[in-house]
Amino acid sequence: MAKIRNDYEHSWWPRLLQWLEDGSTTLDDELTDEIVESREGHLLPSHEDVAAHEARLEERHRKTLEDEQAMYDHAHQWSKTKGARLVDWIYRIMAVVICVSIIWVLLQTASYLPPFGSPDNPVNNEVSQRYIEKGMEETGAVNIVAGMILDYRAFDTLGESNVLFIAACSVLILLRVSSDKKHPGSVHQLEVEADDRMYEPKNDMILQHITAFLVPMILVYGVYGVMNGHISPGGGFSGGAIMGAALILYLNAFGFKRTERFFTFKTFKVVSVCALSFYAISKAYSFFTGANHLHSFITPGTPGMLFSAGLIPYLNIAVGAVVCCTMYAFYTHFRKGDM
Amino acid sequence: MEFLNILLLLFIIVCAISVSLTKNLFTSIVIFMSQSLAMSVIWIMLESPDLAVTEAAVGAGITSLLLFVTLKKIHAIDQQKKGATGHGQDQE
Numbered sequence: 001m002a003k004i005r006n007d008y009e010h011s012w013w014p015r016l017l018q019w020l021e022d023g024s025t026t027l028d029d030e031l032t033d034e035i036v037e038s039r040e041g042h043l044l045p046s047h048e049d050v051a052a053h054e055a056r057l058e059e060r061h062r063k064t065l066e067d068e069q070a071m072y073d074h075a076h077q078w079s080k081t082k083g084a085r086l087v088d089w090i091y092r093i094m095a096v097v098i099c100v101s102i103i104w105v106l107l108q109t110a111s112y113l114p115p116f117g118s119p120d121n122p123v124n125n126e127v128s129q130r131y132i133e134k135g136m137e138e139t140g141a142v143n144i145v146a147g148m149i150l151d152y153r154a155f156d157t158l159g160e161s162n163v164l165f166i167a168a169c170s171v172l173i174l175l176r177v178s179s180d181k182k183h184p185g186s187v188h189q190l191e192v193e194a195d196d197r198m199y200e201p202k203n204d205m206i207l208q209h210i211t212a213f214l215v216p217m218i219l220v221y222g223v224y225g226v227m228n229g230h231i232s233p234g235g236g237f238s239g240g241a242i243m244g245a246a247l248i249l250y251l252n253a254f255g256f257k258r259t260e261r262f263f264t265f266k267t268f269k270v271v272s273v274c275a276l277s278f279y280a281i282s283k284a285y286s287f288f289t290g291a292n293h294l295h296s297f298i299t300p301g302t303p304g305m306l307f308s309a310g311l312i313p314y315l316n317i318a319v320g321a322v323v324c325c326t327m328y329a330f331y332t333h334f335r336k337g338d339m
Numbered sequence: 340m341e342f343l344n345i346l347l348l349l350f351i352i353v354c355a356i357s358v359s360l361t362k363n364l365f366t367s368i369v370i371f372m373s374q375s376l377a378m379s380v381i382w383i384m385l386e387s388p389d390l391a392v393t394e395a396a397v398g399a400g401i402t403s404l405l406l407f408v409t410l411k412k413i414h415a416i417d418q419q420k421k422g423a424t425g426h427g428q429d430q431e
Binding site: 143145225233234235237238241242244245248327330331334335 | 387388389392393396397400401404405408409412
């Protein structure tokens with residue numbers, strides 16, 4: 001057990017504790033001491049004594065305040081003039097140093113790159129050759145890009161879709177206004193919604209009519225892009241983004257009440273999770289059978305047909321659904337923190 | 340074709356520089372949008388229409404929409420209207 005020193009009471013730690021507890025300082029102690037001393041002389045202090053004490057107290061109090069003010073002013077002045085200049089100076093130096101070092105690293109990297117267009121570059125290997133020559137035969141996709149990203153490199157695309165889903169999750173964590181299911185119209189929610197509707201008219205006729213005309217076409221174009229991803233340019237990402245944009249336009253024209261009839265948070269959850277797990281499971285099956293030379297019921301089919309190219313159209317639909325839901329979720333959460 | 344290509348590339352460079360130099364946040368988002376649009380035209384000229392569609396939908400559409408909504412959320416748009424240009428970007 002540690003010994004308590006004799007002068008423990010006067011060391012800094014208990015003094016700090018005491019100061020924290022009742023806020024009394026040594027100055028106050030001196031004052032009380034003085035009062036006590038003066039009381040010892042006469043049993044009852046006269047009015048003059050009390051008045052004098054009070055005046056002295058006042059004087060001290062005022063002096064302390066003045067000292068503090070002077071100190072604050074000094075510190076403030078320092079932070080305003082010299083300090084600001086110092087920090088500014090450090091910032092500039094650091095900015096230049098960081099910039100120069102990044103430029104140096106990047107240039108160093110660039111100097112190690114192989115010369116542009118030389119035939120023995122690592123880019124010109126048998127992989128791209130094989131993609132171009134046998135891509136259609138092996139995957140059944142006329143669009144060679146779709147064949148690459150959803151067949152040869154499907155794992156990569158799964159990672160990308162997951163990144164989107166994770167991004168949506170982080171937006172949910174950061175921006176979701178906690179909604180109470182039992183009391184739907186909480187003050188905070190109403191505030192957010194009022195803030196959301198601040199700059200725009202609620203039912204703009206022109207916007208609504210144009211939207212009613214445009215949204216079906218945009219949606220159909222998005223669906224076309226997704227479904228024809230393996231035949232023509234397009235695919236899950238672009239088609240999904242177009243569909244998401246169409247949903248956002250619809251939401252802007254008609255408000256949350258109309259969209260909540262068909263797209264709620266539950267829809268987002270179900271669609272995203274189902275699409276991602278379908279992607280993962282079906283591709284796991286395809287990789288497993290392909291790697292072990294097992295018979296797979298997934299066949300390339302006739303190239304150019306809508307339902308051909310094995311898994312690619314279905315994977316495109318899954319990716320498109322994830323992208324569409326993610327875009328819509330981003331927008332709704334940025335606007336009112338809910339779906 | 341060559342001329343159009345060079346024109347578009349110059350337009351993109353000018354846009355990219357002016358986005359960072361514009362004081363008004365609203366204007367810089369609009370410039371950013373137009374830069375994305377020019378970029379999508381360049382993608383078409385480079386014969387990659389799928390990238391062009393994605394660029395137009397994501398770069399010009401959804402990204403700028405999200406930026407606009409963010410400006411609205413931090414009340415940067417109305418302050419800029421009040422305080423002419425440039426000075427109203429910091430909150431309250």
